[in-house]
Amino acid sequence: MKSSTGGNAGSAPPPPAAGKAGDLKVRVLSALVLGPPVLAAVWAGGWVFRAVLAVTALLAVHEWIRMVAADRLGGAVPAALVAMAAVLAVHVVFGPVVAMLAAFALAGVVTATVGMGRWLSGFGVPYVAAGVIALDWLRDSPLAGLGLFLFALLTVWATDIGAYAAGRSIGGPKLAPRISPKKTWAGLAGGILASALAGLAVALAVGAADPLLALVVGGCSAVVAQAGDLFESGVKRRFDVKDSGQLIPGHGGLLDRIDGLLVAAPVLALFHATVGAWLQWW
Structure with missing residues (x-):
C-alpha cells in the first residue's frame, strides 16, 4: 500500500504537452471570436x-x-x-x-x-x-486600399506562422538570445519564405501590377515585422514584463499581437508612397 507521500508523488502534474494543447485551444478560440x-x-x-x-x-x-x-x-x-x-x-x-x-x-x-x-x-x-x-x-488608398491593407496584414501573419513552424521543426542557432531566447535564424528564414508567398498570393488575387516584386516586398516585410517583434520583446525584458497585458486569452496583450504590424505597416506605407509609386508595383 502506498504512503500518502508516495501517492502525492505519483499524482504528477499534467505533462507539458497537455498544457500546450490547452493553450493552443484558447488561442484558436480567441482568434475565432475576434477575427x-x-x-x-x-x-x-x-x-x-x-x-x-x-x-x-x-x-x-x-x-x-x-x-x-x-x-x-x-x-x-x-x-x-x-x-x-x-x-x-x-x-x-x-x-x-x-x-x-x-x-x-x-x-x-x-x-x-x-x-x-x-x-x-x-x-x-x-x-x-x-x-x-x-x-x-x-x-x-484610392482603388487599391483593401488589397494593400490585406498585403500588410497577411504578410505579418504569415511571418509569425512561418517563423513558429520553422523554428519549432528546425531549431538551430538563436536569432537574438538576449532579447527573445526562442527565436532562431531558421525561424526568421521560415517567416521570410511564408511572408513572401503570402505577398505573392495577395498580389495575384487583387491583380497587382508586379506580383514578383510583391514577392520580394513580402519577404522584406517579414524582416521588418521580426524587428518590430524584437523591439517590443526588448522593452518587455528591460521592464521585466512577460506580456503587455491580458486582454486576449491565450495571446497576452494587444501589443503582443500587433508589435510586428506596428512597424511593418509604416515601412510599407513609405515604400508604396515613394519608391513603390515609381516602380508601379501595385
Missing part, C-alpha cells in the same frame, strides 16, 4: 474601420504605459490616452504628416508627466500612432 468582426471592419472601411483603429490605438498605448511606467500610472495613463486621441483627431483633419509631428510633440508632454528621464513612456505615442496611421492610410 470576424475585425475583418468585417476592414472590409467596410471608412469610419467603421477608423473606429476599430482608434480603439486599437488607445488600448495599445494604455498597455505601453503599463509596461514602461507602472509606478506612475495615475498621471501617465490619462496623458497618453489624451495625447493619442488628439493625434488621431489631427490625422483625420490634417493628414498623416501633421499627425506624426503632433505625435512627437505630445510624446514630450507624456514624458514630462512621468519624468524627463523616462523617454520610453512618451515614445509609446508616436510608436503606436505611426502603425495605426499607416494602416489607415493603406486602407484608404
